[in-house]
Amino acid sequence: MKVIFKIAKAELQVLFFSPVAWLVLVIFSFQSAILYNNIFDEMVRSQALGRDLFSATLGIFSGMLGFYPNIAKYLFLYIPLLTMGVMSREYNNGSIKLLLSSPIDSRQIIFGKYLSLMIYGLVLTGIAAVFSFFSIATVNNVDTPVVLSGLLGIYLLICAYAAIGLFMSSITSYTVVSAIGTLAILAFLGYISGVAQDVPLVRDITYWLSISGRSDTFFGGMITVEDVLYFVLVVGLFLGFATLKLQLSRRKTTWISASLKYVTVFLVAAVIGYVSTRPKMMAVLDVTRNKTNTLSKSSQEVMNHLNDKLTIYTFTNMLAQDNFLALPIGQKIDIDRFKRYLRFKPDIKLNYYYYYHKADNPFLDKRYPNNSDRERFDSLKRIYNWKFDAIPFEQLEKKADLGSEGYQFVRLLELGNGKRTFLRVYDDMMRYPSEAEITAAVKRMIMDLPVVGFVTGHSERSSTTDNDRGYKMFAQEKRFRYALINQGFDFQEVNLEQSIPDKIKILVIADPRKPLSATELEKLQAYINKGGNLVISGEPDKTENINPVAALVGVQFLPGLLVNPTADFPPDLMIMRPTKEARAMSYYLESQGKNNLPLIMPGAAGLQYTGKDYTATTLFRSDSSSWNEMETKNFIDDTVIYHTNAGEIQQSYPTVLALNRIVNGKEQKIIVTGDADWLSTGELNMRRAKVMASNYSLINAAFSWLSDGEVPIDTRRDPSIDTSLSIGEKGWATTAFIFKWVIPALLIIAGVVIWLRRRGK
Template sequence: MRAIYRIARLELSNLFYSPVAWLLLVLFVFMTGMGFADMMEMLARRQELGSRGLYAISRVIFYTPMGGLWSRVSQFLYLLMPLLTMGLISQEFNRGSIKLLFSAPITGRHIVLGKYLGIMLYGLLMMAFLLVYVLIAGCLVESFDWSAVLTGLLGLYFLFGLYAAIGLFMSTLTTYPIVAAIGMFALLTLLNLVSGIWQEFTFVREITYWLSLGGRASTFIKGLICSEDILYFVLMSVMFLCFAILKLQLRRESCSFAGKAARYLGVFLAAVFLGYLTSRPTMKWYHDSTHTKSNTLTQASQDIVAQLDGGLKITTYVNLFGSIHSITTKGINSDIARYERYIRFKPETKLDYVFYYYTDTTTEAFKKRYPEKTLYGAAKDAAKLQGTRLGKYLSPEELAREEALRNIDLSDEGYRFVALIERDNGQKTFLRVYADMNRLPGETEISAALKRIAMKLPQVGFLSDHGARSIVGDKNRDYSYMVAEKMYRKSLLNQGFDVTDVNLKRNPGVLDSLDVLVVAEPLEPFTNEELETLYRYVESGRNLVIAGKPKSYSHLTPLMEYLGLSFEPGILVQQQIDEYPPHLFLCRATEEAQEISRLWKSLYVNTNMGRRPASLVMPGALAIEQKAEKGFRVMPLFQGRDSAAWNELETIDFVNDTARLNPKAGERAGVKTTMVGLEREHAGKQQRIIVLGDADCFSMGELSTTRRGISSANGDLIMSMFDWLSYEELPVDTTRPDPIDNKLNLGMDAGGTLQIVLKWVLPALLLLLGILVLIRRKGK
């Protein structure tokens, strides 16, 4: 140990007597100081000029994935370390001093470990400068996220240690330092790309994925400590140090090529074996050091996973001709990473992937893209285009056998990218991709799918007789998009709700199993028996949604009167907006709406002027009034934006005629309520009822419509409504605590001064110190 310490001290002194080490240190301090100071000055300027304010400052400065200081430092180390380590041992060969080391009473192990310790002490100095930036930020940022930032710094030091071990090994292979540097660049590139090798073979995929250096330090930078990553850096560093020791030892003894190869291979296999064992889910340990626990499942998701006793298997079906989203066999590990947070809490989860090819060869699109091709021929071309082998894909016949074995029908899913989630008890559900910008399901959708097979979910029934809105039809007025559209992320189906069709004539008993009943614009009056059935449902204390339209609201009048409400006659109009007709009614959430549940708050958006309610579009709406007290707490949830709006009774053609307020005809102007919420304690339950003045606001036609200049929150309203009606059980609450490090105690002038000090003064002082040390060394 004493010999290792002496070599380390000598190596460290040699580094500081080398202009290269000083220049690299000055360059490192200049680059990192410039990045940190520029970020601090920019944040100080934003705060002082009164922009939207600062948010999660610790993350912005240090561990934002793309622009944070720690990500930049990891890139600097990739460039600097080959230059720093290229001469650690190669110079000893070049100068001939290696003979003195070999003749001394020390082994190759002493030489390698001593030099490694020396370079690691140099690395501590580099980390010390980074720690200065952390301390400065910690003093200037209120409620600074110390643990997450220091976790990132720890990861950078692990990365430095691995780079040092690799550089040390490469410097034993040649007498030319520049060749060692180039070789290290090549090896680092290989370690970053190795995860893409032989991904179609499960065991090999797991080995190459473990060997990959890419993203290892990023885990620490994001504020997550994982035992697998710690052991990766330790095992890989030890492996390259052992390689270096072997290289020096084999220079001093005679050994055949096979013997040399066997020793290197033995070290490599031992490291890979230990790495494979420690990468098993049951062997991993995690610590999320961020304040908001952004690297961990939310508590709601953890509770769902905890209820999934027994085995769990997720089989992903990938169509070679898939639309919306697809992967190849090379992308399996990237897809598996989406479930990493769930596997952390249920490590026995099994993941499998089934690749197949299927498409309709009779369509014009297929014939145009693959003229005169059979399905097999087109699949060969598609596989070749994606750089994969068709032999890994099931044919339609093989897929049919797979479907029969699993008792599933992928045609119902449109043969799109889909994951089948199965429990040992036979429960199963699909997890889909969506036709939006994000495509892939997030934590909310994954947890909703797991919740569907973990517990009983709220049952929502939609009245279908009397011409009410259908949940399976494809007309613009129908609700199939909101309820069961598999490619729509916010559909009730994808958010975990169980939905059923209700027919009062054929099966009124189904009401007994419902948690929520939706009655949307019946076109025929109810019979007395049917009304009594609906009244009994209300008296049972369960929840209800009523939605009307100006031309047919009279069929809902008995039910409205039973609740103490009424629809105001006429269609609501407001001042015309651009080219849109005046009966395109724009509403906004009330202050009361913000308080009823968490998702109603999302209907308010942040602006430079503070929080304002988002717009709800109602293409033909009724106003709602309270007529009698029925024991409910009545809350207006949405109201018209125009205080001069009125209920138009005379105008029918809004294109060719102009609507004008006529009080004599019974038209009344004012702020009109278009949605109310009713709440009461009844029958041992907290009953909740929503009444809307427009059944079209979440219809299939409205949800698929965009209007220039109007930003609609109708899709968010669906989630807000059913979140409240299900007592916040669905959608799954995946919100996290707000960051608390949102204030920077630094002004613009002070920010400019800090920039000068860190960018110019500190590197200049360090450069001056280096010059003085080198001059003194030369004088001696």
């Protein structure tokens, strides 16, 4: 070890007596200051405007615009300048012959040289740490472990780059060639993740070899064994190559023997790296305060109940419009979407199938109107240069009923006991399922989740029809992320001429256009008496049909249509915010109220609770200037006028009521709404100027409450507390100047002083 330290000391003297090392420090410091100042400027400005800084620590240091990821982008430019002469200089000076003829071992030479680069890397990391520790001092309730894990990621990246640069310097006496070679290897390691991704075994190796994004987990506050081991193996691999180069320079050997040694070193690193990527080898440390890199508590509880083997089948129809979502070239990225689950259950299997079958694809129908499915696939395969084949759907027909999913991209989750469910992608910007949808799908197979029954037979709103009046979008639209079917609910139509099935946990009666018979009301009463949960929604023009139903729970739909004339909207458009009681009842409504987002009802009746059996909570109510309009029917041509003699009363009316009571030791829950359009497909798709509706907040709140919190899955985490800074605009202006100009100037002065002292000696 003494020899290694002596070599390292000598190399450090050469480094710091060189203007290149100081120039790198100055440029790195100046560039880091620019990046950090831009980020922190925005933070200070936002605070001055009175805004909370959501998770300031992660906002400063991680993400696409974060400090650490951005300085990591430039490190590959600095390290080759430092390493290009470490060994090349020995060749040029002729001192390499003295080293090789000395009793010093080749490993001691390489490790000594590398130790000096590690120490220099600590200096570079120390410059980044200046900004990091400033944030620790000025961000209130800063998430310090995240800051430190990011510094570790920076340092490991520098060490990996330095090992590569040292190897390149050991194989040539030309410093420029060494620098260019280092850049070439770094470019190769960044590019290789996309090589041979359609070959299963090779896919795993090339994906593992890629250095691109390896530090991002550290920047986000997560330390993984796989990533730490990757950096250790890369360092070991290239130090091994450099050591081999020196050893082979000392004694002659055949090129075959030399090649075998290099290949052996590579294969050892590759095998260890491949093993480290296996799910059973996964080990992570999430250092974030709120565990943002780990499954939420709700998801962890679900996974803890998963005692059977889980297989996820991914079916891609190459003739569908979404055939690009999980192509072989992107399979490793797709598997990463389930990494959080694989850490909890490493034996989850993921299988991919590619098939062809006619699907809803107007482009292909127009381009190849007379071609068979096989001919269409062959044409696409040739045009896109696909290196894989697909099978006809007939060979998969027994595995899954993909026809019910329209032969679109879909996943099938299956347990060892045969239980299965679909996991879909969605027609939105995100496309892929989030933690909430994945966990809901798993929970559907291992627990009995609520079944929602929709009453039929009286021209009620249907959960299966696509028209604007229907409820399909919020209930059963498979490609809509927030549809209840994708959040864990199942559905069944209920005819009140028969007894309501026991498995119905939530019954929906939505705007019956015909009255219910006495027999049907009796069966509904029996369901209520047993403690069944219920949703009742009606329209002001058919109160005579809905009131007999509402009366069973002590609620009355009041006569008239609620109006509240404004300059910008029709008078019958109710724009309402959640009440204080509503916000206390549901975090969905608390968020809606906090963001000042309204619930919109395009025509509603006022509600009144007249019963005694339930505790009634008003969730939404109209403005105090509203009244129940009894006369006007045409709100386009006529003007609404408040007439007390017509029975109109101006006051705030409840429009959404939540009722609850204890029945047979269990809490019964009922939601009554004075409008049925608020959750219709037409209203949910409606866009109005000057107002952004949040009707889905009430949908989620209502059905979460009615299902006793079982679904939708609550993936919330504790709110971030690092939301403010302890430094003001003036203090930051001074600090920003020091970062940008004073620190680089001090480094320049230090470099000049050392250079002058060296020159004087």
